[in-house]
Amino acid sequence: MVDEVVEGTETKVMTYAEAIRDALRVAIAEDDRVFMMGEDVGIYGGAFGVTGELINEVGTERLRDTTISELGIVGAGVGAAITGMRPIVELQFSDFSAQAMDQIANQAAKIHFMLGGAVNVPLVIRAPGGSGTGAAAQHSQSLETWFVHIPGLKVVMPATPDDAKGLLLAALDDPNPVVVLEHKLLYKTSGDVRVGDARTPLGVAAIRREGKDLTIVATGVMVSRAMEAAEQLAAAGVDATVIDPRTLKPLDSKTILASVTATGRVLLVQEAAGTLGFMSEVAAIIAESETFAHLRAPVRRLSGLDIPIPYAPKLERAAVPQVEDIVAAATALVTEW
Amino acid sequence: MAELSLTMPKMSMTMEEGTMVAWLKSVGDPVKSGEPVAEVATDKVDMEVESPYDGVLSRIVADIDDVIKVGEPIGYITSDSDDLLGGLFDGADSGQTPGGQAPAAAGPGAAGGGAVGDGGAASTPGQDPVGGDGSTASSTASDWPAAVPLARSIASDRGVELSSVAPTGPGGIIRVQDVESAGAVPSRAEPAASAQPSAPSQPSARSQQSAPSRAPKAAGATDPVAARRARTRLLVARTMTVSASIPQFTAYRQFDLSVLAGVRKSGLGGASWTAILVKAQAIALSRHPELNAVWTEDGPERMEEIGIALAVDSPSGLLAPVIRNPQSETLPNLSAGIAQLVDSALSGSITAGQLSGGTSVFSNLGGMGVDHFNALLTPPHATALSAGSVAQRVVATADGAFGPRLTCTVGLTMDHRVADGADAARYLQTISDLVASPDSILAV
Structure with a gap:
């Protein structure tokens, strides 16, 4: 499972943004019900260039520009979904989901249950989060916990180009609303992406690297930082496993617990603020499990500070975990315990 | 007829658990109130458990070598006395009144001011240097040492x-490697089996019942004396590990015993050197009451009574029976009392009460040819005295002459939190004066 791109599979190097575009291309071609809408996704090509020139291939019916109203965009998506379409809605920044929260939390997440299962809401909500682009406090948040906390929603956080494509395609297959939280810093990163209709199943974590000394669980942009940290740690003789849950809900806790049982030490890394963050849940799952008896060290979280993301670049950088922070925290876990 | 529980008695103030040594009765045997039914071992002594009622031993729930917490049932007795005693024992069943019906007399561990428990084993609240977890009660700290789950x-x-186990983790928490280095003692049989919740030969209900009160068995417990020794070894290790975290120093002084030797056979009634030195030690403590103390978070706390714990090399390991207030005992009585106490220690008949109440230690390796040494403190004692051999040695005198004198070098180990080097020197001076003038030691 270390390499989820199985050897022999045909791959192509593309950026994270290109991989999403490739998924849209595949899905739109395969399924007449699929379309995407959002602000500036058409002619402009998306605020972060995700759709690019795609409108020239698929047309305005399948790639629709909308008004600047997140509530309206998601509301339209919910309506389309319950009437048989497979809509994807894009929120330009995940921060703006606050505008759309009634549609997300009270409608999309609950309609299936309120109507006795008579209808499904196969809606995919794409939204980029995260800091590091100098976009300041209202455009830099990591809000995955908001969505994970709402029963009825599924939440994925692709950390690689291949997962950006594979998880989006899997989300489209799912009959439930799925929130896909992308990361602005990842759009320009590249990697091998499986060609064609290649899905990454929901609810399956990826072991990015295997080591015996500690387990690092990281989400979103923290996965690549954890991988870089793991290389530095390896040079210093510390052998780390890095797990990327990929799907936050439903979480593949089995993979995490198995690894922590083997290593006895766990470092949970997230960009989001620590208080009641997603990793608090992971910590609780570990504490409540049989893995608890295998802990050699206290469970450690490395999170963003409990502050609005600052605009000043140096402060913005200091507000969330960096590679050196992960190295230091992992080293302390292994040497002190 | 009702089934009443026979519980692990509390035999000393510091006793938290006991190890089953033997069952003197079998299931079905009639037992009388006050009759010994089983033998259990605490940290330092073996004691008999007496039946609190007339009846029949109906069930045995504690096997040999099981470690049972005080107040937990070790067996059950079917008795007619239930009508009279009824609800009294409900509490004991649930462990709410440990020792409430202890058949054996609880050890008078409160002697010596109450703050000092078993000689050589005690720790008082605020005095336990191991408890880096900030635990408030010493009993809690020792019952439940801070450790990472895997170490546990x-x-x-x-x-x-x-x-x-000596903790080396942050905050005084026991790490995995601490247990691994301490756990060189291998399990006797099937290490995996001991981790199983229920042993195959036991009814599972019984295992469930006693599971919470079980603790690891002492290693190598094949015969009683070896088991006893192993338990004592663990206790010494635990106590000395605590001692190692106390800032302590030792001051040595050579005493001239020539004058004493001259009157020992006649005036001192042939008292042993141990008795003479223990008495001198106790008199010196009474004259330096600030050293008859234990360290607490609020500073040194003086003890009213003096108790000298005498280190005895017994078949079951290092024991330290306590001599109470030897400063006010006549030397012949003291000498006889010490001889009796040592005999008890050697024969294994020492009681928990005889091991409690110490405020300092006297350790003598002189008889084994050691010239001088420093005993480590036994927490919470503030001092420990170590005596080397009493022998003729060439000594120079003030006028430049030299000649043979009967001398003994004594080491005084001191808790530096309680007192300083000069205090140690003054205390040794007092002992030196005492042994130089036998009259003061003769006097009561």
């Missing part, structure tokens, strides 16, 4: 007592 399960698998 490894200790359980290997039969290592966590309380005997």
Whole structure:
């Protein structure tokens, strides 16, 4: 499972943004019900260039520009979904989901249950989060916990180009609303992406690297930082496993617990603020499990500070975990315990 | 007829658990109130458990070598006395009144001011240097040492007592490697089996019942004396590990015993050197009451009574029976009392009460040819005295002459939190004056 791109599979190097575009291309071609809408996704090509020139291939019916109203965009998506379409809605920044929260939390997440299962809401909500682009406090948040906390929603956080494509395609297959939280810093990163209709199943974590000394669980942009940290740690003789849950809900806790049982030490890394963050849940799952008896060290979280993301670049950088922070925290876990 | 529980008695103030040594009765045997039914061992002594009622031993729930917490049932007796005693024992069943019906007399561990428990084993609240977890009560701290979960399960698998493991983790928490280095003692048989919740030969209900009160067995417990020795070893290890974290120093002084030797056979009634030195030690403590103390978070706390714990090399390991207030005993009585106490220690008949109430230690390796040494403090004692051999040695005198004198070099180990080097020097001066003038030692 270390390499989820199985050897022999045909791959192509593309950026994270290109991989999403490739998924849209595949899905739109395969399924007449699929379309995407959002602000500036058409002619402009998306605020972060995700759709690019795609409108020239698929047309305005399948790639629709909308008004600047997140509530309206998601509301339209919910309506389309319950009437048989497979809509994807894009929120330009995940921060703006606050505008759309009634549609997300009270409608999309609950309609299936309120109507006795008579209808499904196969809606995919794409939204980029995260800091590091100098976009300041209202455009830099990591809000995955908001969505994970709402029963009825599924939440994925692709950390690689291949997962950006594979998880989006899997989300489209799912009959439930799925929130896909992308990361602005990842759009320009590249990697091998499986060609064609290649899905990454929901609810399956990826072991990015295997080591015996500690387990690092990281989400979103923290996965690549954890991988870089793991290389530095390896040079210093510390052998780390890095797990990327990929799907936050439903979480593949089995993979995490198995690894922590083997290593006895766990470092949970997230960009989001620590208080009641997603990793608090992971910590609780570990504490409540049989893995608890295998802990050699206290469970450690490395999170963003409990502050609005600052605009000043140096402060913005200091507000969330960096590679050196992960190295230091992992080293302390292994040497002190 | 009702089934009443026979519980692990509390035989000393510091006793938290006991190890089953033997059952003197079998299931079905009639037992009388006050009759010994089983033998259990505490940290330092073996004691008999007497039946609190007339009846029949109906069930045995504690096997040999099981470690049972005070107040937990070791067996059950079917008795007619239930009508009279009824609800009294409900509490004991649930462990709410440990020792409430202890058949054996509870050890008078409160002697010596109450703050000092078993000689050589005690720790008082605020005095336990191991408790880096900030635990408030020493009993809690020793029952439940701070350890990472894996260290706990490894200790359980290997039969290592966590309380005997020196923590090296942050905040005084026991790490895995601490247990691994302490746990060189291998499990006797099937290490995996000991981790199983129920042993195959036992009814599972019984295992369930006593599971919470079980603790790792002492290693190598094949015969009673060896088992006793192993338990004593663990206790010494635990106590000395605590001692190692106390800032302590030793001051040595050579005493001229020539004058004493001259009157020992006649005026001192042939008293042993140990008795003479223990009495001198106790008189000196009474004259330096600030040293008859234990360290607490609020500073040194003086003890009213003096108790000298005498280190005895017994078949079951290092024991330290306590001589109470030897400063006010005549030397012949003291000498006889010490001889009796040592005999008890050697024969294994010492009681928990005889091991409690110490405020200092006297350790003598002189008889084994050692010239001088420094005993480590036994927490919470502030001092320990170590005597080397009493022998003729060439000594120079003030006028430049030299000649043979009967001398003994004594080491005084001191808790530096309680007192300083000069205090140690003054205390040794007092002992030196005492041995130089036998009259003061003769006097009561």
